[in-house]
Amino acid sequence: xxxxxxxxxxxxxxxxxxxxxxxxxxxxxxxxxxxxxxxxxxxxxxxxxxxxxxxxxxxxxxxxxxxxxxxxxxxxxxxxxxxxxxxxxxxxxxxxxxxxxxxxxxxxxxxxxxxxxxxxxxxxxxxxxxxxxxxxxxxxxxxxxxxxxxxxxxxxxxxxxxxxxxxxxxxxxxxxxxxxxxxxxxxxxxxxxxxxxxxxxxxxxxxxxxxxxxxxxxxxxxxxxxxxxxxxxxxxxxxxxxxxxxxxxxxxxxxxxxxxxxxxxxxxxxxxxxxxxxxxxxxxxxxxxxxxxxxxxxxxxxxxxxxxxxxxxxxxxxxxxxxxxxxxxxxxxxxxxxxxxxxxxxxxxx
Amino acid sequence: xxxxxxxxxxxxxxxxxxxxxxxxxxxxxxxxxxxxxxxxxxxxxxxxxxxxxxxxxxxxxxxxxxxxxxxxxxxxxxxxxxxxxxxxxxxxxxxxxxxxxxxxxxxxxxxxxxxxxxxxxxxxxxxxxxxxxxxxxxxxxxxxxxxxxxxxxxxxxxxxxxxxxxxxxxxxxxxxxxxxxxxxxxxxxxxxxxxxxxxxxxxxxxxxxxxxxxxxxxxxxxxxxxxxxxxxxxxxxxxxxxxxxxxxxxxxxxxxxxxxxxxxxxxxxxxxxxxxxxxxxxxxxxxxxxxxxxxxxxxxxxxxxxxxxxxxxxxxxxxxxxxxxxxxxxxxxxxxxxxxxxxxxxxxxx
Numbered sequence: 001x002x003x004x005x006x007x008x009x010x011x012x013x014x015x016x017x018x019x020x021x022x023x024x025x026x027x028x029x030x031x032x033x034x035x036x037x038x039x040x041x042x043x044x045x046x047x048x049x050x051x052x053x054x055x056x057x058x059x060x061x062x063x064x065x066x067x068x069x070x071x072x073x074x075x076x077x078x079x080x081x082x083x084x085x086x087x088x089x090x091x092x093x094x095x096x097x098x099x100x101x102x103x104x105x106x107x108x109x110x111x112x113x114x115x116x117x118x119x120x121x122x123x124x125x126x127x128x129x130x131x132x133x134x135x136x137x138x139x140x141x142x143x144x145x146x147x148x149x150x151x152x153x154x155x156x157x158x159x160x161x162x163x164x165x166x167x168x169x170x171x172x173x174x175x176x177x178x179x180x181x182x183x184x185x186x187x188x189x190x191x192x193x194x195x196x197x198x199x200x201x202x203x204x205x206x207x208x209x210x211x212x213x214x215x216x217x218x219x220x221x222x223x224x225x226x227x228x229x230x231x232x233x234x235x236x237x238x239x240x241x242x243x244x245x246x247x248x249x250x251x252x253x254x255x256x257x258x259x260x261x262x263x264x265x266x267x268x269x270x271x272x273x274x275x276x277x278x279x280x281x282x283x284x285x286x287x288x289x290x291x292x293x294x295x296x297x298x299x300x301x302x303x304x305x306x307x308x309x310x311x312x313x314x315x316x317x318x319x320x321x322x323x324x325x326x327x328x329x330x331x332x333x334x335x336x337x338x339x340x341x342x343x344x345x346x347x348x349x350x
Numbered sequence: 351x352x353x354x355x356x357x358x359x360x361x362x363x364x365x366x367x368x369x370x371x372x373x374x375x376x377x378x379x380x381x382x383x384x385x386x387x388x389x390x391x392x393x394x395x396x397x398x399x400x401x402x403x404x405x406x407x408x409x410x411x412x413x414x415x416x417x418x419x420x421x422x423x424x425x426x427x428x429x430x431x432x433x434x435x436x437x438x439x440x441x442x443x444x445x446x447x448x449x450x451x452x453x454x455x456x457x458x459x460x461x462x463x464x465x466x467x468x469x470x471x472x473x474x475x476x477x478x479x480x481x482x483x484x485x486x487x488x489x490x491x492x493x494x495x496x497x498x499x500x501x502x503x504x505x506x507x508x509x510x511x512x513x514x515x516x517x518x519x520x521x522x523x524x525x526x527x528x529x530x531x532x533x534x535x536x537x538x539x540x541x542x543x544x545x546x547x548x549x550x551x552x553x554x555x556x557x558x559x560x561x562x563x564x565x566x567x568x569x570x571x572x573x574x575x576x577x578x579x580x581x582x583x584x585x586x587x588x589x590x591x592x593x594x595x596x597x598x599x600x601x602x603x604x605x606x607x608x609x610x611x612x613x614x615x616x617x618x619x620x621x622x623x624x625x626x627x628x629x630x631x632x633x634x635x636x637x638x639x640x641x642x643x644x645x646x647x648x649x650x651x652x653x654x655x656x657x658x659x660x661x662x663x664x665x666x667x668x669x670x671x672x673x674x675x676x677x678x679x680x681x682x683x684x685x686x687x688x689x690x691x692x693x694x695x696x697x698x699x700x
Contacts, residue, residue, distance in 0.1 A: 062431045063431070063432075064429065064432070064436070064437075065432075065437065069442060070436070070437055070438050071426075071436075071438070071442050076421075076426075079414065080680045081412045081413070081680050081681055081682065081683045082413075082414070082415075082683050082685075083685065086414070086420070086421075087414075087415065087420060087686060087693070088420050088421070088693055089693075092419060092421050092695055095446055096445055096446035096695065098695075276685055277685045279685070279686055288686075288688070288692065289688060325680075325682050327679050328679065328680045329677050329678065329679055329680075330430045330431050330675075330678045330679075330680060331431055332431065332675050333431045333432050335432075335433065335626055335627045335629070336437060336629055336638070338638070338639060342638065343437070343438055343439075345442055345446065345448075
């Protein structure tokens with residue numbers, strides 16, 4: 001499709017007409033590339049999900065006492081009220097330090113092939129152990145987390161109920177497993193799912209045109225699968241590296257995990273469900289406007305300057321990935337006891 | 351009652367027997383001093399409460415974008431998962447600055463005669479404007495809050511629904527009124543209420559003994575009314591000033607509001623509902639152990655060294671003030687737009 005020097009609305013009409021002829025069976029094409037969300041909580045490896053484990057995981061997800069300072073919970077940076085992330089360039093953590101990368105959403109994260117922008121955690125239970133120990137995030141230690149949780153009798157009971165076969169259930173491993181179980185419930189069915197499942201009316205004509213463009217232009221080569229991304233690793237700047245503001249030179253992405261030259265500036269393709277809720281964008285969090293993010297992807301990854309009309313349609317499709325949040329009641333957490341380690345907001349330089 | 355050099359359990363039996371004879375009509379005495387919580391949301395002055403206003407207020411209460419940094423919401427320091435406060439000595443706010451006083455619980459706060467430790471806000475709508483603008487808390491301005499809220503069309507609709515008669519409903523005043531409406535729903539009926547309402551079994555014998563002591567010793571002279579406190583102002587250290595660790599010399603309490611010598615080190619008597627959930631204690635937040643706090647109150651306010659058994663019984667009564675949290679679903683907040691002011695975590699020295 002050529003860039004047209006016309007108004008956007010005229011372009012929309014033109015594109016709509018064009019694609020109605022050109023893309024007769026867009027759903028079967030889409031089903032080869034994407035997959036609708038399941039209607040129930042998915043299974044995860046080596047961690048049977050039970051209601052007791054979900055309830056415990058929810059309590060832990062909302063408990064700021066798992067951070068050294070007592071200020072941050074998982075929900076601080078993966079805020080379920082704001083799309084499962086924190087809407088910051090990069091998160092602010094312990095001691096007002098800024099994290100190195102934009103916080104990804106916890107919503108539907110269970111469907112990613114691996115966790116973190118560089119995929120260094122193979123699943124959510126591995127991921128859950130990271131921020132707790134990161135000096136710029138929660139700055140805590142596994143020992144202190146376990147001491148904190150063991151100090152509150154209710155947690156002892158909840159861990160026992162969640163891990164009934166364990167002699168000593170309150171462990172850092174089980175802490176992480178419970179959080180994974182809760183996060184596996186954070187699934188947000190979207191209009192796109194309804195449409196993939198056969199409801200023709202679930203997407204507007206513009207959204208369908210956007211989807212067609214998303215596939216035709218090549219976006220879906222990387223942003224694929226159930227999470228419309230999150231399935232593989234790709235260099236940021238396949239065709240043309242974006243400027244250092246968007247792609248800071250000192251963060252070489254997956255290279256720091258694999259030490260392989262080919263992995264320099266390689267990142268996990270961002271999962272795009274709820275992307276309209278999770279500005280700012282990219283691992284650097286430098287781009288606030290979704291249209292601008294799409295345009296940058298066009299030049300950097302596809303070598304194409306997308307027209308304003310094309311960007312608008314693709315964003316319309318991306319909006320159809322905004323899903324319905326599960327209802328989450330604020331948990332009632334147990335009170336501290338004399339044995340609970342006291343919050344410590346001091347910044348320890350390593 | 352003299353301090354007995356005996357085991358606590360023996361003391362409990364002794365006290366129990368004593369009081370069963372000595373305090374035949376403890377409930378009528380209690381009803382002269384305390385009042386049970388109402389079963390419905392109370393009315394507040396100059397702010398009719400409607401479901402639309404409550405829903406808006408809940409969204410605002412959970413929205414970190416009302417802080418300059420985008421990090422803190424009302425719920426950060428008045429965390430509904432942990433007794434309506436943050437379990438910190440004093441809160442950590444913008445730029446990792448520490449606030450001057452311990453964060454009081456938002457639960458049942460609608461029943462306090464005035465808000466803040468020094469009562470400087472006459473009600474919750476006045477209170478809600480404080481932390482947003484405090485440099486060490488949210489460090490925001492009314493103008494920036496309004497600009498933030500106006501930038502998100504959903505908020506525009508929600509304010510319109512909550513304030514249907516206002517031509518320009520998105521204002522800082524209405525922001526505060528909506529938060530007050532939501533907070534008025536944060537009522538936690540406790541066993542003590544059931545007992546006041548006639549359910550004899552709602553309190554254990556120990557709890558009733560503790561209540562009798564609470565009244566006999568004079569605690570209820572200040573900690574009175576529906577919130578078992580929060581009704582009046584009293585010097586901290588009526589009889590004997592506690593040490594500077596607990597009562598820091600540089601915080602003269604209500605004196606800073608009234609500039610009256612008599613108000614030096616005067617504070618609002620702490621409301622004691624859910625006190626078992628809201629350690630650490632006092633405006634300084636220096637005492638973590640509720641028993642220790644009760645003992646300090648004995649010497650400082652009553653000039654009495656309470657025995658360990660008496661303290662234990664009083665704490666048993668205080669535990670009966672722990673109430674049932676209302677169910678609060680995490681709200682789904684609207685996404686930012688191009689017009690939303692960006693988060694600004696910079697620390698501006700004034």
